[in-house]
Every structure is written in structure tokens, then in C-alpha cells.
Amino acid sequence: MRLAGKVALVTGGTTGIGEAIADRFVREGARVAVTGRDRTRLHQALQRLNENGEAIGVVGDVQYAADARRMAEETLGRWGRIDVLVSNAGICSPAPFLELTEEEWDRHMAINLKGTFLIGQLAAREMAKQGSGSIINMSSVNGLAAEADQAHYNATKGGINLLTMSMALELAPLGIRVNALCPGFIETRLTKSLIDNPAAIGPYLRTIPMGRVGTPEDIASAALFLASDDSVYMTGHCLVVDGGQLIKLS
Numbered sequence: 001m002r003l004a005g006k007v008a009l010v011t012g013g014t015t016g017i018g019e020a021i022a023d024r025f026v027r028e029g030a031r032v033a034v035t036g037r038d039r040t041r042l043h044q045a046l047q048r049l050n051e052n053g054e055a056i057g058v059v060g061d062v063q064y065a066a067d068a069r070r071m072a073e074e075t076l077g078r079w080g081r082i083d084v085l086v087s088n089a090g091i092c093s094p095a096p097f098l099e100l101t102e103e104e105w106d107r108h109m110a111i112n113l114k115g116t117f118l119i120g121q122l123a124a125r126e127m128a129k130q131g132s133g134s135i136i137n138m139s140s141v142n143g144l145a146a147e148a149d150q151a152h153y154n155a156t157k158g159g160i161n162l163l164t165m166s167m168a169l170e171l172a173p174l175g176i177r178v179n180a181l182c183p184g185f186i187e188t189r190l191t192k193s194l195i196d197n198p199a200a201i202g203p204y205l206r207t208i209p210m211g212r213v214g215t216p217e218d219i220a221s222a223a224l225f226l227a228s229d230d231s232v233y234m235t236g237h238c239l240v241v242d243g244g245q246l247i248k249l250s
């Protein structure tokens with residue numbers, strides 16, 4: 001059990017990548033708080049997670065400071081510490097740059113980037129008191145290279161990478177490691193419309209040297225590595241998990 005005795009907080013932990021991470025962490029012995037906006041989905045996720053370990057749920061929206069505070073407080077109220085934060089909650093709704101609205105720009109910035117800052121700061125304050133902790137910010141390959149129709153999303157993920165390095169720099173002396181995960185194309189509801197479109201998915205798969213889309217479990221494995229002491233000398237790193245997509249020029 002690589003996370004025995006640890007307490008983890010996973011935002012957006014009721015679906016997709018976040019749920020796979022919460023599930024892996026519970027199976028590795030962590031006690032896990034998952035957050036979500038939808039009570040029914042949260043309840044369903046908790047039923048699954050509690051079959052393999054100990055999990056609690058917190059309803060909240062990561063873009064609001066009061067909600068982020070409640071996420072941290074309810075985790076601390078239950079277990080008294082936070083050893084691992086996975087700032088995973090995020091949105092992505094594509095729009096061509098020339099048609100991108102201010103509202104969509106602001107919504108992506110608020111949820112993806114500000115949301116990562118808010119909960120990251122709260123968790124880091126607790127970890128500083130403990131003298132240890134690991135923060136994993138969910139970025140994307142879109143934080144390292146640009147994809148068309150995703151200027152707003154790309155900008156939030158690029159921002160998360162620099163936020164990760166900035167946090168890592170200031171928090172290292174306090175015993176806190178901060179890394180980012182940069183998944184490639186992962187099969188979740190975020191990518192379902194492309195996966196379900198046979199005309200689109202064939203050509204897309206040819207951009208991935210490993211020839212398949214990733215699974216949420218592929219990302220959970222990397223999150224476990226960053227959460228555990230196996231990565232004890234790593235901080236400020238953006239870990240790419242993309243089947244080789246970023247190394248391919250054409």
C-alpha cells in the first residue's frame with residue numbers, strides 16, 4: 001500500500017480522471033475526500049469508493065473561495081490533515097479564437113486556473129504546518145503546445161504549469177512538493193464526442209505514436225507516482241502522459 005496513512009483531497013473526483021485517481025488512492029490505503037458539484041454523482045462515486053476503503057464527499061464549486069474553504073475544512077474536520085491534493089476539476093468547451101466570448105474565457109480561467117490557485121493555497125497552508133505534502137495540478141499537453149479552437153483552455157493549462165513551478169519554488173523549503181500532470185487524449189466524457197465520431201477518431205489516433213487513446217487509469221498510475229514517496233525528489237515538474245503525442249511533428 002503506497003499511500004497507507006495518507007489523507008488525499010481530489011477535486012472533480014466523481015467522474016473520469018478524478019474518479020480513477022480517487023479509486024487508485026483508496027486502494028493504495030489513502031483516506032480520500034472527493035469533491036463534486038452534483039450531489040447524486042457524488043453519492044454514487046462514494047458508494048463505489050467506500051467498497052475499497054474510506055472516502056468522504058464534499059459538494060462545491062472550485063471557482064468559489066468559500067467552497068474551496070469548505071473542501072479543505074471538511075477534509076481536516078474528518079481526518080485532521082491533508083497529505084495529497086489533486087487539483088483535477090476542470091472544463092473544456094472548444095471555440096474558434098475569432099468567436100471566443102469573454103464569458104467563456106472567464107469561465108475557463110475561473111474554474112481551471114483560479115480554482116487550482118484557491119484550493120492549492122488552502123491545502124499548502126495546512127501542509128506547511130505539517131511540514132510535508134504533495135500537490136498535483138491537473139494540466140494537459142495543451143499546456144505545452146497549442147491546439148486549435150482551444151485558446152482559452154490552452155491558456156489555462158499553460159498557466160497551471162507556471163503556477164505549479166511557482167508554487168514548487170516557494171513551497172519546497174516547507175517540505176511541500178508541487179507537480180503537474182499533463183495528460184494527452186484520455187477517454188472520458190470530456191472527449192466522448194470525438195471518440196464516438198468514427199470519421200474523426202481514425203485520423204486523430206494517427207497523431208498518437210502508441211496508437212490508442214489513454215485511459216483514466218493511465219493517469220491514475222502517474223498521479224500515484226507523484227503522490228507517493230517514489231517521486232520524493234521531484235518538484236516543479238510537468239509530467240507528460242500522452243502515448244507519445246507531443247513528440248510527433250507530423
Ligand SMILES: NC(=O)c1ccc[n+]([C@@H]2O[C@H](COP(=O)([O-])OP(=O)(O)OC[C@H]3O[C@@H](n4cnc5c(N)ncnc54)[C@H](O)[C@@H]3O)[C@@H](O)[C@H]2O)c1
Nearest residue numbers: 012015016017061062088089090138140183185186188190
Ligand atoms: N480527458 C482528457 O483527454 C484530458 C486531457 C488532458 C487534461 N484533462 C484534464 O483532466 C481533468 C479531468 O477531466 P476529465 O477528462 O476526467 O473530464 P470530466 O468532465 O469527467 O472531469 C472533470 C471533473 O471536474 C468537475 N468540475 C468541472 N467544473 C467544476 C467546478 N466548477 N467545480 C467543481 N468541479 C468541477 C466535473 O464535475 C468533473 O467531475 C480536467 O482538468 C481536464 O482538463 C483531460
